[in-house]
Structure formats: structure tokens, C-alpha cells
Amino acid sequence: MIPASGFPLVDRHTHLEGALDPAWVRGEAERRGLALPAALEALWTGAALPFQGFIEAFLFGASLLDSRERVRQAALAVARRSLAAGATGVDLWVSPHFLVVHRGQISLENLWRGLEDGLAEARSLGLRSSVVVDAVNHFGPKHGQAVLDLVLPERPAFVKGFSTGGLEGTPFREWAPVFARARAAGLRLAAHAGENGPGSNVREAILEAGVERIVHGLRADDATLALLAERHIPVDVCPRSNAGLAADVQPHPLPRMLRAGVRCALGTDDPGVLPCDLASEREAARAMGLEEADLALLDRHGAEDAWCLA
Numbered sequence: 001m002i003p004a005s006g007f008p009l010v011d012r013h014t015h016l017e018g019a020l021d022p023a024w025v026r027g028e029a030e031r032r033g034l035a036l037p038a039a040l041e042a043l044w045t046g047a048a049l050p051f052q053g054f055i056e057a058f059l060f061g062a063s064l065l066d067s068r069e070r071v072r073q074a075a076l077a078v079a080r081r082s083l084a085a086g087a088t089g090v091d092l093w094v095s096p097h098f099l100v101v102h103r104g105q106i107s108l109e110n111l112w113r114g115l116e117d118g119l120a121e122a123r124s125l126g127l128r129s130s131v132v133v134d135a136v137n138h139f140g141p142k143h144g145q146a147v148l149d150l151v152l153p154e155r156p157a158f159v160k161g162f163s164t165g166g167l168e169g170t171p172f173r174e175w176a177p178v179f180a181r182a183r184a185a186g187l188r189l190a191a192h193a194g195e196n197g198p199g200s201n202v203r204e205a206i207l208e209a210g211v212e213r214i215v216h217g218l219r220a221d222d223a224t225l226a227l228l229a230e231r232h233i234p235v236d237v238c239p240r241s242n243a244g245l246a247a248d249v250q251p252h253p254l255p256r257m258l259r260a261g262v263r264c265a266l267g268t269d270d271p272g273v274l275p276c277d278l279a280s281e282r283e284a285a286r287a288m289g290l291e292e293a294d295l296a297l298l299d300r301h302g303a304e305d306a307w308c309l310a
């Protein structure tokens with residue numbers, strides 16, 4: 001259990017598809033007669049793998065979300081992990097276009113109903129949540145529009161935000177019309193930026209696409225950190241994920257970001273693939289040299305900027 005700093009603890013960034021319970025994944029694979037990918041088993045033991053190995057492991061878990069009931073179970077896995085670590089809120093990224101259209105493994109209705117079931121149950125256990133719809137940056141803005149075509153007509157109330165993820169392959173200025181449409185529809189705007197792409201993506205996402213929240217932001221330079229601080233832009237930082245997927249960024253910039261006045265908070269990203277929880281993420285932050293006051297600041301930002309508590 002995390003020591004209380006007086007703020008409700010929030011897991012500020014986790015992906016439904018990457019947060020499955022490993023025992024559940026093992027059971028589902030067995031039931032279906034599927035071999036677990038070697039990459040997934042290796043990552044569960046803490047091995048470091050190239051990005052492709054992570055993607056293979058992530059996609060295997062995602063492929064199991066093919067019914068309302070399994071989506072409910074996945075949402076509950078998020079809830080149990082979060083609650084066990086002392087969290088009372090989670091901002092949950094979900095990729096409806098990937099599951100419904102790209103893979104065609106579940107209907108949109110069953111995805112939303114499964115989430116609704118799981119998140120209502122989570123709420124009764126004491127966990128508040130909001131859903132952020134994720135689009136794939138490197139699929140480009142046409143794909144982004146297709147994501148919005150899919151989710152906007154009958155958007156459930158728990159969907160609060162729109163984000164890009166994946167590889168930062170398309171300049172954010174090209175994504176600007178997609179973000180503008182999402183904002184006009186009442187969604188909050190986030191982007192994975194400065195993770196696998198250059199730090200200049202963080203600046204572009206804010207200045208050219210109107211993004212109001214950054215996921216990771218690891219490669220931001222000092223001028224960009226100043227911009228983030230000046231505009232009070234929240235940044236979700238996920239130490240375990242960063243160690244696995246952005247291992248070249250050393251030392252981890254979290255202490256530097258906090259010193260610059262950036263509103264950083266902690267998230268778990270893909271805890272079903274790269275095992276962690278909010279408590280271990282906090283320990284990882286402490287191991288970067290942060291003190292109690294810094295950890296309390298992370299908790300404070302985590303609660304104040306969370307969309308699930310808004």
C-alpha cells in the first residue's frame with residue numbers, strides 16, 4: 001500500500017489491452033489451444049526486448065478481447081490492480097478502432113457494454129475511471145478521422161478523451177484537423193509524444209495540434225519543459241514502460257521535469273505486459289532520487305489533473 005500523501009491516488013495512464021491479468025491471459029490461451037508468445041513470457045519475467053517483441057506480446061493480449069464478457073474481465077483486471085496499489089482512479093486508454101475495425105474481433109456495442117459492465121463494477125469497488133480513445137499516430141490522420149467516425153455518433157458518457165499513440169511517425173500538424181474535430185465533439189485531447197519520437201513532437205503536439213495533455217514527453221528539451229510548465233500541461237510518466245520502451249533516455253528525466261515545474265503524474269501504461277503497478281512506479285520514481293515532497297507532488301498532480309476525477 002502506498003503511504004498517504006493526502007491526495008486520492010490515480011493511475012493516470014494505462015491501456016486496457018496492455019493491462020490484462022497474466023494468469024487470465026494464460027488461462028485464455030490454454031482454453032483456446034494457443035501457444036503464448038515467447039516474447040510475452042520473457043517480458044513477464046522482466047526481460048528487456050526490442051520494441052517488436054513488446055508489440056507481439058501486446059497484440060496477443062489484445063486479440064483475446066473478443067466478447068463483452070472478456071472486456072468486462074479486462075476492465076476488472078485494471079480495477080483490481082489499481083485498487084490493490086491504493087489507487088481510487090484510473091484514466092484508461094482503449095483502442096476501439098483497432099479491436100472493432102482493424103481486427104474485427106468484437107462489435108463496438110459489445111466493447112462499450114463490456115467496458116460499461118466492468119467500469120460500473122470497478123466503481124462499486126471504489127475506483128473511478130474515464131476512458132480515452134486511442135488512435136495510432138503512424139497510421140496517419142485519415143485513420144484518426146476513421147476513429148472519430150466510429151466513436152463519435154454514439155459515444156458513451158465514460159469516454160472523455162481522444163489521444164494518439166503508437167509510433168510518432170506522422171507530424172502533429174497533420175493531425176491538427178483530427179484533434180480539432182475531437183475537441184469540437186467535447187473530448188479532451190492527449191498525445192503520446194517524445195517517447196519513441198523526438199522531443200520536438202511534444203512542442204508540436206501542443207502548439208500545432210492543440211493537445212492539452214502529454215503522455216511520456218521524455219525527450220522534451222529545456223525550452224519545451226518551460227512551455228509545459230508555463231501552460232500547466234499535465235504529463236503522464238510511466239517509469240516501468242519507459243525503462244522497457246525508451247531505455248536509451250538516461251537518466252530518466254522525471255526529476256528534471258519536476259524541477260522545471262512540469263505537472264508530472266505517474267501511470268502504469270502496459271502493466272499486463274511490462275509488469276508493474278502504481279506502487280512499484282512510485283518506488284521507481286523514488287529510486288530516481290525523488291524525495292517524499294516530490295512524490296506527494298506527483299500524487300497531487302495525479303489527482304488534480306485526472307480526467308476520471310474531473
Ligand SMILES: [Zn+2]
Binds near residue numbers: 013165192
Ligand atoms: Zn501508453
